[in-house]
Amino acid sequence: AQKVTQAQTEISVVEKEDVTLDCVYETRDTTYYLFWYKQPPSGELVFLIRRNSFDEQNEISGRYSWNFQKSTSSFNFTITASQVVDSAVYFCALLRNYQLIWGAGTKLIIKP
Template structure:
């Protein structure tokens, strides 16, 4: 069975601090995708990144970076120099590729990130 665990329910940091959101996943598939989504107070989930199971290269996009480690089944997300606008709930998600196109996405329970001025 597939499962995504985000053990950190809530994190609060002061602006400009770095913060890492943890994500651990379980799957029996050898081919899968991992995602991070951001859900601001407005409610709409915003896609941040997709990573396939064959690509363990870390990725950096501005203040965001992602560390994918297949050996520990983790896909952690780091925000550098956090800003108040980063305050949101962040979801890690996993999708199987059984039918050559990602179909069902399994979401973690989310981490609520609060950035204090």
């Protein structure tokens, strides 16, 4: 079965704290693609990152970093020095056969 689990329903931190959003996936495929999207209150889904299953290098983009570990089927997302503008719902998704399989999302609240 293909499945994405985001166990954290809601996380609340104070601005400037670091925060990690967890994503665990299940798939029997050897080739697959993982994504993170951000959905701010405006509603638009904003693409953040795409990772291929054969590329386990971690990625850093400014304050954002992603840790992909095939051994634990996890693709976690860390925001360093969080800011109020980071407040949003974050979705992890698995692409298989052109369909995105979505996690339930984690609502991140950054308090000033």
